[in-house]
Every structure is written in structure tokens, then in C-alpha cells.
Amino acid sequence: xxxxxxxxxxxxxxxxxxxxxxxxxxxxxxxxxxxxxxxxxxxxxxxxxxxxxxxxxxxxxxxxxxxxxxxxxxxxxxxxxxxxxxxxxxxxxxxxxxxxxxxxxxxxxxxxxxxxxxxxxxxxxxxxxxxxxxxxxxxxxxxxxxxxxxxxxxxxxxxxxxxxxxxxxxxxxxxxxxxxxxxxxxxxxxxxxxxxxxxxxxxxxxxxxxxxxxxxxxxxxxxxxxxxxxxxxxxxxxxxxxxxxxxxxxxxxxxxxxxxxxxxxxxxxxxxxxxxxxxxxxxxxxxxxxxxxxxxxxxxxxxxxxxxxxxxxxxxxxxxxxxxx
Amino acid sequence: xxxxxxxxxxxxxxxxxxxxxxxxxxxxxxxxxxxxxxxxxxxxxxxxxxxxxxxxxxxxxxxxxxxxxxxxxxxxxxxxxxxxxxxxxxxxxxxxxxxxxxxxxxxxxxxxxxxxxxxxxxxxxxxxxxxxxxxxxxxxxxxxxxxxxxxxxxxxxxxxxxxxxxxxxxxxxxxxxxxxxxxxxxxxxxxxxxxxxxxxxxxxxxxxxxxxxxxxxxxxxxxxxxxxxxxxxxxxxxxxxxxxxxxxxxxxxxxxxxxxxxxxxxxxxxxxxxxxxxxxxxxxxxxxxxxxxxxxxxxxxxxxxxxxxxxxxxxxxxxxxxxxxxxxxxxxxxxxxxxxxxxxxxxxxxxxxxxxxxxxxxxxxxxxxxxxxxxxxxxxxxxxxxxxxxxxxxxxxxxxxxxxxxxxxxxxxxxxxxxxxxxxxxxxxx
Numbered sequence: 190x191x192x193x194x195x196x197x198x199x200x201x202x203x204x205x206x207x208x209x210x211x212x213x214x215x216x217x218x219x220x221x222x223x224x225x226x227x228x229x230x231x232x233x234x235x236x237x238x239x240x241x242x243x244x245x246x247x248x249x250x251x252x253x254x255x256x257x258x259x260x261x262x263x264x265x266x267x268x269x270x271x272x273x274x275x276x277x278x279x280x281x282x283x284x285x286x287x288x289x290x291x292x293x294x295x296x297x298x299x300x301x302x303x304x305x306x307x308x309x310x311x312x313x314x315x316x317x318x319x320x321x322x323x324x325x326x327x328x329x330x331x332x333x334x335x336x337x338x339x340x341x342x343x344x345x346x347x348x349x350x351x352x353x354x355x356x357x358x359x360x361x362x363x364x365x366x367x368x369x370x371x372x373x374x375x376x377x378x379x380x381x382x383x384x385x386x387x388x389x390x391x392x393x394x395x396x397x398x399x400x401x402x403x404x405x406x407x408x409x410x411x412x413x414x415x416x417x418x419x420x421x422x423x424x425x426x427x428x429x430x431x432x433x434x435x436x437x438x439x440x441x442x443x444x445x446x447x448x449x450x451x452x453x454x455x456x457x458x459x460x461x462x463x464x465x466x467x468x469x470x471x472x473x474x475x476x477x478x479x480x481x482x483x484x485x486x487x488x489x490x491x492x493x494x495x496x497x498x499x500x501x502x503x504x505x506x507x508x509x510x511x512x513x514x
Numbered sequence: 515x516x517x518x519x520x521x522x523x524x525x526x527x528x529x530x531x532x533x534x535x536x537x538x539x540x541x542x543x544x545x546x547x548x549x550x551x552x553x554x555x556x557x558x559x560x561x562x563x564x565x566x567x568x569x570x571x572x573x574x575x576x577x578x579x580x581x582x583x584x585x586x587x588x589x590x591x592x593x594x595x596x597x598x599x600x601x602x603x604x605x606x607x608x609x610x611x612x613x614x615x616x617x618x619x620x621x622x623x624x625x626x627x628x629x630x631x632x633x634x635x636x637x638x639x640x641x642x643x644x645x646x647x648x649x650x651x652x653x654x655x656x657x658x659x660x661x662x663x664x665x666x667x668x669x670x671x672x673x674x675x676x677x678x679x680x681x682x683x684x685x686x687x688x689x690x691x692x693x694x695x696x697x698x699x700x701x702x703x704x705x706x707x708x709x710x711x712x713x714x715x716x717x718x719x720x721x722x723x724x725x726x727x728x729x730x731x732x733x734x735x736x737x738x739x740x741x742x743x744x745x746x747x748x749x750x751x752x753x754x755x756x757x758x759x760x761x762x763x764x765x766x767x768x769x770x771x772x773x774x775x776x777x778x779x780x781x782x783x784x785x786x787x788x789x790x791x792x793x794x795x796x797x798x799x800x801x802x803x804x805x806x807x808x809x810x811x812x813x814x815x816x817x818x819x820x821x822x823x824x825x826x827x828x829x830x831x832x833x834x835x836x837x838x839x840x841x842x843x844x845x846x847x848x849x850x851x852x853x854x855x856x857x858x859x860x861x862x863x864x865x866x867x868x869x870x871x872x873x874x875x876x877x878x879x880x881x882x883x884x885x886x887x888x889x890x891x892x893x894x895x896x897x898x899x900x901x902x903x904x905x906x907x908x909x910x911x912x913x914x915x916x917x918x919x920x921x922x923x924x925x926x927x928x929x930x931x932x933x934x935x936x937x938x939x940x941x942x943x944x
Contacts, residue, residue: 195785210714289830309832310716311786319830332834334716372716397719401710 195317205317205326206499208335209376217380221345223498224491227267240501241270244301248274250329251307256465256489257329257339261304264496273300288312289319296321302504303327310334310369325503327496333367339464340373342495344381346488347419350460354381360413360455361404362389362445363423363472366396366434370464371423379403389413390445393434410445417455421462422447425472438471448474452482460484515557516540517936518550522562522897526569527866528879528886537567539893542936543882546889562897565930568865569887570602570894572872574692574770575746576821576843578635581622582611587823587914589623592843593632595913597940599844600896600929601819603634603884605876607692607746608645608667615640615651617659624660632939634884634894636662636876638692641680645669650680654687662876663690663744668793670698670728678735685741690875692744695728695753696720696794705834707749707797711780717833720795722750729753733760736767744875745769747820749794751804758813768875769813771805772820773849774840778802778919788829788836789919792820810858815871819846823915841915845906847898848925855926861900893936898929 196211198204203216227238246265250258258274265272275295292303302325305313310332317326330336344354351357359378365371365388378386379402387405388395395406407413414420429435452461461473461483469475478485519537524547526532531547538546538554545551573596579587596604606623608614614623614637627635639656641664643649653664664684671677684691701724706712708719729745733756736743748754748769757769774792779799783790790796808814822839829836846868854864873885882891903924908916932940 307832309834311833314786315830315832331832332716333718369716372714396713397708397721398710398713402713 195314203503206337206503207313207317207326207328209337209340209373209380210335212380214380214382217341217344217377220341220495220498220502221348223502224341224345224494227494227497228491237267237269239269241265241268241504244504245271245273245299246302246304246500247295247300248272248304249277249306250275251277251305251312252330254306254330256492257306260489260492261329261496264493264500267493268497268501270500288316292316292320296324301325302500304329306330308332327499327503330369333369333372335373336369337373338492338496338499339370340377341499342488342492343374343421343462343464344377345491345495346462346484347460349487349491350484351418354378354383357383357418358385358387358416359383359419359421360387360389360417361421361423362410362413362447364394364425364429365390365399365423366394367426368423372402374421375402375404387413387417391435394429410451411454414451414454417459419460419462420447420452420455422473424464424466425468442471446470446472446474447477449476449480452477462488465489515936516545516555517558517560517933518556519560519562519567519895519897522565522567524567524887525862525865526887527862528569528870529888532862537887537895539895539933539936542893544887544889544891544893547887560897560931562930564899564901565897566900567895567897569869569873569885570896570932570934571600571847571868572876572878572885573601573604573821573843573846573868574744574816574818574872574875575607575772576604576819577609577823577839578606578623579823580612580626581619586825589626589635590630590632591912591914592821592823593627593630593635595843595911597632597932597934598912598929600847600898600932601633601843602894602896602932602934602939603636603873603878605636605638605662607638607665608640610645610667610669613640613645614638614656614661615643615645617655620656620659620661631937632934634934636660638663638665640664641666641684641691642671642676647671647673647676650683653684653689657687657689663692665692666694668694668696670696672698674731674735677732678739681735681739681741681743685739690742690744690877692746693732694746695725695732695748697724697727700724700727705791705795705838706783707780707795709780709798711783715783715786715833722752722797722801725750725753725794726756729756733757733765733767736760736765740766742766747772747775747794747818748805748808748814749775749797749801751801751808754804754808754813758808758811761813768815770816770818770872771809771814772842773817773846774820774842774919775805776802776809776817776853777849782919783833786833787919788831788833789840789917791829791833791836791838792840793838806858809867815867816875817846817850817867818872819843821913823913824917826916829917839917840919841911841913841917843913844911845918845920845925847896847929848906848927849920851900851927852925893933895933896929897931898927900926902926902928904928
């Protein structure tokens with residue numbers, strides 16, 4: 190299968206980052222280690238490292254985003270890359286041909302990396318199949334398929350707080366069906382070998398055959414939270430009411446919303462995560478989101494270091510220890 | 515013009531013939547088998563030594579794109595591809611750009627097909643006006659104009675009441691209804707089978723129930739209305755069993771399967787291979803095995819190409835935004851022969867599924883108008899080489915659409931020549 194190795198180069202190194210699926214455990218650990226080396230950069234207020242000097246990174250966002258776009262931009266700038274931002278109105282239909290035309294035009298302007306967000310699953314793969322050999326592609330979210338850098342920064346945050354993955358019980362709560370974040374988290378957590386991985390939601394928000402990804406399914410939040418070490422809440426889109434997926438936000442919060450009382454079923458030192466943006470009072474109570482167990486803001490700041498790591502590694506310039514320190 | 519096809523292995527499943535015999539053709543019909551009939555003088559000879567001589571293939575479902583989609587393919591280009599694939603009759607379903615709901619459209623398609631002269635094209639008339647599922651199409655008029663049956667194409671007839679009346683009316687006109695079984699609500703927005711692959715890739719799934727619910731509804735209505743019905747391109751094992759059950763109960767239903775469904779599964783999508791984006795979707799290995807079992811048992815009597823030629827740009831898009839379809843005329847015979855090679859069907863039975871059986875469904879067989887090579891029958895003939903493997907390459911495809919996931923596969927069954935009503939429509943260069 191030629192396509193299986195699309196995100197690796199001939200030496201097995203990461204050329205693109207399109208999905209967590211297919212990454213080796215050691216590769217994920219390497220990314221997290223590299224990210225850790227950049228965290229100290231931030232602490233020392235050394236804003237920039239020259240790893241990507243002379244490289245041009247294009248943020249190609251076909252779908253609105255604030256957080257992801259901003260952290261990618263910051264990450265690229267801290268690596269001394271030139272950054273170009275192209276926002277494409279999603280309502281204007283971008284057909285495959287014109288999408289690839291645009292890419293080839295940008296390549297002709299000597300761009301080295303595309304960070305892509307698109308509403309269709311598989312968009313990043315399509316782009317990676319058609320870029321010039323020197324260009325790397327980072328998937329910043331494609332449809333319901335994958336959001337690998339988000340999952341990596343979540344793993345980074347978990348490792349920072351919990352150390353080892355092996356003993357952990359992790360619960361992912363919410364709209365698994367439409368969530369690219371959940372899919373990437375599931376691949377990352379199963380690859381890193383957590384002890385138990387649960388997904389919690391009503392059947393309408395659980396995709397068919399999700400067990401094949403290696404998760405336990407439960408429709409009962411209390412059962413899902415019991416003795417969990419890590420609780421990951423997912424954002425609930427308002428459109429789900431129209432699609433007859435759920436009756437109302439109020440009922441959803443009453444049944445699946447994370448409150449302090451519900452959280453008490455998890456381990457006392459459990460951490461609470463959320464990829465953002467948060468719907469307070471829909472999937473999570475403010476008291477929990479802002480509470481002592483929440484690591485939501487740390488996730489955001491870790492996002493910059495993790496994206497720096499991925500960008501520097503895919504452009505073939507993994508930093509030495511001296512460079513990182 | 516009198517032609518003798520000599521020294522070939524004649525396989526004519528409808529007549530139970532599989533023997534080495536010459537085939538003699540005069541005035542567009544079969545004049546004799548074995549020894550030439552008295553007074554027969556051949557004007558030309560075709561040496562079929564080492565080759566198989568069988569009835570011309572009958573394809574129950576192929577989209578030609580014309581009128582309206584000429585940028586992708588034309589009747590001339592696709593019927594030429596059909597001839598190169600040994601096909602002498604093909605059925606063209608309506609679709610929104612060619613709804614085939616007026617006699618003028620029927621005339622146009624038939625005229626263009628006749629003009630190019632490569633293959634007989636039998637249009638399916640619209641079941642409802644504009645395929646909108648609201649008002650009945652002028653079915654009797656469409657039949658008069660030359661439609662072989664009626665169909666709503668891939669468009670759903672949402673209203674059960676309209677479907678019932680359409681079937682009642684078709685039954686009154688003695689027309690067969692050709693059905694694409696898909697519940698429009700369950701299939702909405704979907705692009706792949708709902709299962710392990712769609713969950714992994716984050717693709718909106720089309721559940722098996724989208725097919726089985728539609729099959730169940732149509733079977734109830736078929737029973738009630740007494741219409742003769744044919745299900746196009748089944749994709750799920752469960753639907754196959756439902757139809758076999760209905761046949762057992764005596765309902766006048768038949769079914770076909772697209773050749774690619776007998777080989778590919780949703781796993782072949784891999785990482786978003788848009789060439790495997792088809793409708794109905796590729797389902798699981800269990801479904802593929804069920805379709806094969808149904809074919810062997812006979813509940814599915816025919817294999818069709820479900821040909822859909824597309825331009826390159828149609829597949830150069832993220833999977834959900836890419837257009838479904840496979841350019842499939844030229845793999846119909848090779849994929850069918852492979853079933854014989856794999857031992858699922860005998861060679862003669864495999865050939866029957868793309869000749870005799872589809873001709874039977876279309877009502878051509880009994881009149882000797884296709885699918886059979888008895889004396890006096892229309893001389894639609896396919897001569898192919900059953901032996902050497904040959905790689906399928908894009909540059910060898912005659913169809914304007916090169917969208918096939920089978921490029922690089924090795925196949926037997928290269929067509930040597932094709933005759934339609936005794937006229938040579940294709941001859942390979944060597």
C-alpha cells in the first residue's frame with residue numbers, strides 16, 4: 190500500500206503530519222520530548238530559535254479558527270520562519286482542481302510548508318499527495334477525520350501532569366461522532382498504551398464500529414467517569430439539535446455535562462481537559478472549567494511548543510539539545 | 515455480408531453449448547453452427563483459434579453522460595469503449611442531467627448511438643417527471659419511443675404513495691421498473707459504508723440499513739402492485755438475502771451486482787482513495803462474500819458494469835467532495851472471468867451472467883435479440899482470448915473516463931473482436 194507511508198519519508202522520518210494513525214509510539218514520544226525542549230525556550234523568554242530561518246510556512250485555513258491558527262502562527266514565528274496566512278471563505282466552493290491549482294501557485298513562490306485546515310475529511314492527505322517533494326504538510330484539522338497536533342498537545346499535557354501513560358484510565362466525553370480531535374486522541378492514547386480508554390456519549394453521538402478503534406463505549410457518564418485519571422470533554426456544536434442528535438442543550442448538560450458532583454466519581458487527582466472553545470453550561474460547568482483540576486489553559490500554551498516540535502521535525506530540522514536549551 | 519468465425523471455442527450458455535464449433539453469420543443473424551448451412555459462402559473469415567466465442571455482452575447499467583456531460587464522455591466515446599469490451603447492448607439509466615423523461619431525449623440518445631454504430635443503447639425511461647419523485651413520467655410514450663424499462667435513476671422517490679402509483683402504472687404498461695435501493699434520509703451526506711473504515715477516516719457513513727430499508731419498502735410495493743422489478747447494483751449481503759426470500763415467495767424480482775462490488779471492500783479506500791468512492795458504497799468483506807454467494811445461488815442473476823466515466827478533476831478532491839463512480843465498461847468481462855478462475859462459477863456460468871441473464875431480464879432473450887447464439891438469433895458476438903494475463907493500463911482504456919481502481923491489476927480476457935448484428939464493431943490491432 191503506497192499510501193500508507195505517505196507521511197513518512199524513505200528513512201521513516203516524519204515528512205508530513207496528517208494523522209496520528211500509523212505513528213510509532215517512539216515517534217510520538219520524540220515529538221513530545223522535542224516539544225519539552227521548546228518549553229524551556231518560552232520560560233527563558235527566548236522567543237525565537239533560528240531553526241526554520243529562511244523557510245516559508247503557509248497557514249491555509251479553509252475553515253474558521255482562532256486558537257489553532259494563532260498557535261501555529263506563533264510557533265512558526267518562534268522558529269524564525271516567514272509566515273503567510275491565507276483564509277479561504279469556505280462558503281465559496283473550492284473544488285479539487287482549483288485547490289490544487291492554488292497549491293502549485295504557492296509552491297512556485299517557494300513555500301516550504303502548508304498548515305491545512307479544511308472541512309472535508311481527507312483534504313490534508315489529498316494535498317500531501319500533490320505537493321512538491323520539498324514541501325511538508327501539517328494537518329490542522331480535516332473534517333471529522335483528524336487533528337493530530339491537538340491530540341499531541343493533549344498527550345503532552347497528560348504526560349506533564351501524570352508522567353506515565355500505562356496506568357491511566359482516560360474518559361473522552363461528548364460528540365465523538367463528529368470530532369476529529371477525539372479520533373486523533375484515541376489513536377494517540379491507544380498507541381501510547383493507556384490502561385483503559387472509554388468514550389461516553391448517547392448513541393446518537395457515537396459513530397458506528399467505534400469499538401474497532403480500541404475503546405470501551407458507555408452511555409452513562411457516572412460509569413464512564415468512575416476512577417478515571419483523565420477526563421477529556423468535547424465541544425458540543427449547536428447544529429446537533431437540528432440534526433435530531435439531541436433534544437436540547439439543557440438535557441445534554443443534565444445527562445452528560447461535567448459538574449463538580451459528577452467529577453467526584455473520577456480519581457481525586459483526575460485532570461479535566463477540553464480542546465476548546467468551551468460551551469460553559471452545555472458540556473462543562475464553569476466551576477469545573479475554571480476549577481483546580483482543569484488544565485484547559487495549559488493545553489493552549491502547550492500547543493505552541495508541540496506545534497514548534499512538529500514543524501521543526503517535519504522540515505527535517507530536529508533541534509539538537511544545545512539548540513533547544 | 516456473410517462471416518464465419520472459425521476454430522473457436524463456442525460458449526453459448528443459453529443453449530447449453532460449450533464446444534469447439536464454427537459460427538456462421540448471414541444477414542446479421544446466426545445462420546449456422548458447426549458445418550456451414552447449405553449454400554452459405556463466407557465473405558470473410560475470423561480465425562478464433564485459441565479464443566472463446568460467446569454472445570455479445572449485455573450491460574444492465576452504464577452511464578454515457580450525453581447529453582449534458584459531453585466534457586466527460588460522449589455516447590460515441592463510451593459506446594466505442596463498450597465495443598472494445600465485447601459489449602453489444604447496454605442499458606443507460608436516467609440521471610438529473612439526462613432525465614430521459616421525454617421522447618425527444620430518447621430519440622437523441624438512440625440516434626447518437628446509431629450514428630456511432632458501436633453498440634446498441636437501450637435507454638431506461640424516467641419513472642417520474644424530471645426524476646423529481648412527484649409526477650409520473652409518460653411511461654407509455656417513453657416505451658413507444660424505445661425505452662426498455664423505467665427507472666428513477668439514483669434519485670429517490672421519497673413518497674411511498676408516488677412509488678406505489680408509479681409501480682402500478684408501470685405494471686399496467688407491462689414495463690419493468692429498475693430500482694436503485696437507497697433510503698435518501700439514511701444515506702444523506704454519506705460517502706462510505708458506515709463501519710470500521712468510515713469511523714477511522716471520519717467519513718459520514720451510509721449504513722447498510724439505507725439499502726435494506728429501501729429494498730424492504732420496494733418489495734412490499736412490488737408484491738402489492740404486481741410490477742416486474744429489477745434491483746440495480748446491490749451492495750449488502752442482507753439485501754441479497756431479502757431478495758432471495760422474495761424470489762422464493764414468487765415475487766417477479768431480479769437483481770444485479772456491479773462487478774467491482776465482487777472484488778473491493780471499504781478497506782480498499784485505505785487513506786481516502788477517491789477511486790474507491792462509489793455509490794452504493796463498497797461495504798465489508800462479509801457483504802462482498804454475501805454478494806458472491808447470492809450470485810452463485812442465482813438470487814443475483816446478472817453482473818453489470820455500473821459504468822460512470824469521470825474527468826480527472828472529479829476525483830481530485832477530498833474524499834467526501836469527490837464524485838462517486840468507476841469507469842467500468844472495460845473491466846466487466848475481465849472481472850467476470852476472474853470469478854470463473856477463482857472457482858466461484860464455471861466459465862459458462864460466468865459468461866451467462868453478462869450475456870444470457872441480463873438479456874433475459876430485458877426480455878431480449880426469448881426473441882433472439884441478444885444474449886444467445888442459436889440459429890436465427892441476432893448475431894451479437896464477442897470473441898476474446900481467455901489466456902494471457904494483461905495489465906490494465908490507463909493508456910489502453912478506450913473510455914473517456916480513466917477513473918478505475920483496477921489500474922495495475924492483471925486480467926485475462928482481452929477482447930479480440932466484437933460483432934453487433936453481424937457487423938464488426940471492434941477488432942484488436944493484432
